[in-house]
Amino acid sequence: MMTSYACDLAAVCDAAARIAGVVHHTPVMTSETLDSRAGRRVFLKCENLQKVGAFKYRGASNAVRKLTVAQATRGVVTHSSGNHAQALALAARVRGIPAYIVMPKTAPAVKKAAVEGYGGIVTECEPNLAAREEAAAALVAKTGATLIPPFDHVDVIAGQGTAALELLEDVPDLDALVTPVGGGGLLAGCCIAAQGMKPTIRVFGAEPLGADDAARSKAKGEWQPQTAPNTIADGLLTSTGELTWPIIRDRVERVFTVSDDQIRAAMRFIWERMKLIVEPSGAVGVAVVLTDEFKAHADIGSVGIVISGGNVSLDKLYW
Amino acid sequence: MMTSYACDLAAVCDAAARIAGVVHHTPVMTSETLDSRAGRRVFLKCENLQKVGAFKYRGASNAVRKLTVAQATRGVVTHSSGNHAQALALAARVRGIPAYIVMPKTAPAVKKAAVEGYGGIVTECEPNLAAREEAAAALVAKTGATLIPPFDHVDVIAGQGTAALELLEDVPDLDALVTPVGGGGLLAGCCIAAQGMKPTIRVFGAEPLGADDAARSKAKGEWQPQTAPNTIADGLLTSTGELTWPIIRDRVERVFTVSDDQIRAAMRFIWERMKLIVEPSGAVGVAVVLTDEFKAHADIGSVGIVISGGNVSLDKLYW
Numbered sequence: 245m246m247t248s249y250a251c252d253l254a255a256v257c258d259a260a261a262r263i264a265g266v267v268h269h270t271p272v273m274t275s276e277t278l279d280s281r282a283g284r285r286v287f288l289k290c291e292n293l294q295k296v297g298a299f300k301y302r303g304a305s306n307a308v309r310k311l312t313v314a315q316a317t318r319g320v321v322t323h324s325s326g327n328h329a330q331a332l333a334l335a336a337r338v339r340g341i342p343a344y345i346v347m348p349k350t351a352p353a354v355k356k357a358a359v360e361g362y363g364g365i366v367t368e369c370e371p372n373l374a375a376r377e378e379a380a381a382a383l384v385a386k387t388g389a390t391l392i393p394p395f396d397h398v399d400v401i402a403g404q405g406t407a408a409l410e411l412l413e414d415v416p417d418l419d420a421l422v423t424p425v426g427g428g429g430l431l432a433g434c435c436i437a438a439q440g441m442k443p444t445i446r447v448f449g450a451e452p453l454g455a456d457d458a459a460r461s462k463a464k465g466e467w468q469p470q471t472a473p474n475t476i477a478d479g480l481l482t483s484t485g486e487l488t489w490p491i492i493r494d495r496v497e498r499v500f501t502v503s504d505d506q507i508r509a510a511m512r513f514i515w516e517r518m519k520l521i522v523e524p525s526g527a528v529g530v531a532v533v534l535t536d537e538f539k540a541h542a543d544i545g546s547v548g549i550v551i552s553g554g555n556v557s558l559d560k561l562y563w
Numbered sequence: 564m565m566t567s568y569a570c571d572l573a574a575v576c577d578a579a580a581r582i583a584g585v586v587h588h589t590p591v592m593t594s595e596t597l598d599s600r601a602g603r604r605v606f607l608k609c610e611n612l613q614k615v616g617a618f619k620y621r622g623a624s625n626a627v628r629k630l631t632v633a634q635a636t637r638g639v640v641t642h643s644s645g646n647h648a649q650a651l652a653l654a655a656r657v658r659g660i661p662a663y664i665v666m667p668k669t670a671p672a673v674k675k676a677a678v679e680g681y682g683g684i685v686t687e688c689e690p691n692l693a694a695r696e697e698a699a700a701a702l703v704a705k706t707g708a709t710l711i712p713p714f715d716h717v718d719v720i721a722g723q724g725t726a727a728l729e730l731l732e733d734v735p736d737l738d739a740l741v742t743p744v745g746g747g748g749l750l751a752g753c754c755i756a757a758q759g760m761k762p763t764i765r766v767f768g769a770e771p772l773g774a775d776d777a778a779r780s781k782a783k784g785e786w787q788p789q790t791a792p793n794t795i796a797d798g799l800l801t802s803t804g805e806l807t808w809p810i811i812r813d814r815v816e817r818v819f820t821v822s823d824d825q826i827r828a829a830m831r832f833i834w835e836r837m838k839l840i841v842e843p844s845g846a847v848g849v850a851v852v853l854t855d856e857f858k859a860h861a862d863i864g865s866v867g868i869v870i871s872g873g874n875v876s877l878d879k880l881y882w
Binding site for chain 2: 271273292293297512515516518519520521522554558559560561563
C-alpha cells in the first residue's frame with residue numbers, strides 16, 4: 245500500500261540520484277559517552293553539517309532540480325523565516341534561477357541577511373499565516389514562479405528522506421531511527437526511506453512538549469493541529485501536513501516528547517562532548533534517546549538519530 | 564639526515580599502527596565559504612573531534628602503549644593542566660594502568676574534574692614550573708611510574724605526527740600544511756610525517772602574537788624562550804623544546820603569527836559556518852590562512868590545517 249502515500253522508496257532513490265554531488269553526504273558521528281548514557285549504540289546523522297546548516301537543503305534541492313527548464317526559468321517561491329528559506333535560496337542560486345522568499349517583517353535581520361546572502365529575493369509581509377500565504381500567492385501570480393512549501397510537498401519529502409538513505413548506507417544494521425518532527429517532512433521522508441531499505445527498522449518521532457501536535461495526533465489516531473506553540477525548538481512549531489501526517493500515522497511507531505530543559509541538556513552535551521554546534525530543534529532526537537521512556541525499549545541495540553540542523557545565534561548562551 | 568632528529572617517518576608509521584583503533588581517524592571538513600575567503604582549497608583535519616577533544620590523545624596513546632609491561636604496571640606521570648593531562652589519563656585508563664597528574668592548585672576545578680573523570684590521580688602543587696617538576700619527580704621516585712611530558716618526547720612527537728599521516732591519506736594532493744605551535748610536538752611530528760609522505764609539501768606553523776617564541780626563533784635562526792605569554796590561545800603558551808625545535812628550525816618553512824582578534828574571528832567562523840566547536844588554540848591555523856600574508860603565497864593551491872582541539876568552557880561567549 246506504499247503507493248497510497250505522497251512518497252515511496254523509489255522517489256527517495258530518485259531524489260538521491262538527482263541531488264548527488266549537490267548536497268553533502270554528511271558524516272555519522274558517535275560518542276562512547278553517549279552510548280553509555282543512552283544504554284545502546286547511537287549514531288548521529290549530522291545534518292547540521294549539511295549545506296546551509298540543515299537537512300532542508302536536501303528537499304529544496306530535489307524540488308528545484310526536478311523543475312522543467314520552463315518552470316525553472318520563472319523561479320521558485322516560498323514563505324518561511326527558517327532554514328527552508330535559506331535552503332531554497334541556495335538551491336535556486338545553484339541552478340541559476342530566482343528564489344522569492346516571503347518573510348514576516350518581524351523576522352530577525354540576521355535571518356533576512358542569511359537568505360539574501362544566498363541570493364534570495366526577500367518580500368516582507370505582516371507576521372501571520374494569511375498574510376504570508378497571500379504574499380506568496382501574489383508572487384506566484386506575478387512571476388509564474390513555482391511554490392515550494394517547506395514540508396508538505398512530494399519532492400521535499402522525498403529529498404529529506406535521502407538523509408535516512410545515506411545513514412543506512414553507512415550504518416546498515418540500525419534497529420531504530422529517531423528524527424525530530426515539526427511539519428513532518430523529515431520524519432515522513434526518512435520513515436519511507438528507512439523502512440523501504442530495511443522493513444524491520446523501527447521509526448520514532450521526537451517532538452518538544454511545547455509543540456506536541458504530532459504526539460497528540462498519534463495518541464488520538466487522528467490529526468490534531470498545533471496551536472500556540474511554546475518551545476526553544478523554533479524549527480518544530482508547525483503542525484504536520486496533509487501529505488506527511490498519513491505516513492506518520494501509519495508508519496511511525498510513536499512520537500516521544502521532551503521538555504525544553506531536556507532539549508537544552510542534549511544540546512549542551514552535543515556541543516561540549518561531541519564538539520558539534522546543534523540548534524535546539526536538532527537536539528530533540530538525542531534528548532528523546534536519553535529519556536527513561538526510550539531507554540525502556542531494551543530490544544533496540546542501535547539507534548540512528550538525525551541531527552537536523554545547527555543554525556543558532558552565537559551571541560547568547562543557551563544554558 | 565632525518566636520523567638526526569627525534570622522530571622520522573618510520574616512527575610515525577609505527578605510532579599509527581600502535582594506536583590504530585584506539586584513536587579516532589578524524590574527519591576532514593571543507594567549506595566553500597572558507598575556500599573562497601582563503602583564496603584556495605582548504606582542508607580541516609578535525610582533531611577537535613578526537614577523543615578527549617584534542618590531538619594530544621594521539622601522542623599520549625602512543626607513549627602509553629609503547630611502554631613495556633613492567634613499565635606500564637607502575638603507571639605514568641605528567642604535569643599539565645591542559646589537554647595532555649586528560650589525554651594521558653584516558654590513555655592510561657584504556658591500558659588499565661595508573662596516571663598520576665600534577666596540576667597547579669590554581670587550575671580550574673572543571674579541568675581537575677575532567678582529568679579525574681578519565682581516571683587520573685591528581686596531585687596539586689604550587690603554580691610554578693619548579694614546583695610542578697619537583698612534584699612530578701617525587702611521584703616518579705615514589706611509584707616508579709614513567710614521566711610522559713606533553714611534547715618534548717620522541718613517542719609523543721611521533722604520535723602527534725599521525726594526524727598528518729591520516730590527512731595525507733585522505734587528501735594526498737595537498738600543497739601545504741599548517742598546524743598550531745606551542746611546545747611544537749604537533750608541528751614537529753606533522754612536519755616529519757607530511758614531508759616523509761610527500762617531500763614537496765610546504766609546512767608552516769601558526770602561532771598567537773602573544774606567545775610568538777617559535778616565530779621569533781625561526782626569524783632569528785636560533786631558539787628563543789617564551790616569557791610572559793599573553794593570548795586567548797591558552798594551549799600555545801609554552802616554548803618549543805629540545806627535540807621539537809631542531810625539526811621546526813630545519814624543516815618548517817615559516818611560523819606565521821596572528822592577533823587574538825584574528826583568532827577569535829577564525830574561531831567564530833568555524834563555529835558559525837562549519838558548526839564545529841574549536842578552542843582558540845585550535846583556530847590559529849585558520850586565522851593564519853585568512854591573513855593577507857598567507858594569501859600572498861599564490862602558488863599554494865590547497866592547504867591542510869590541523870584544528871587541534873575543541874575544549875572550551877561553554878559558560879561564556881568568546882566575542
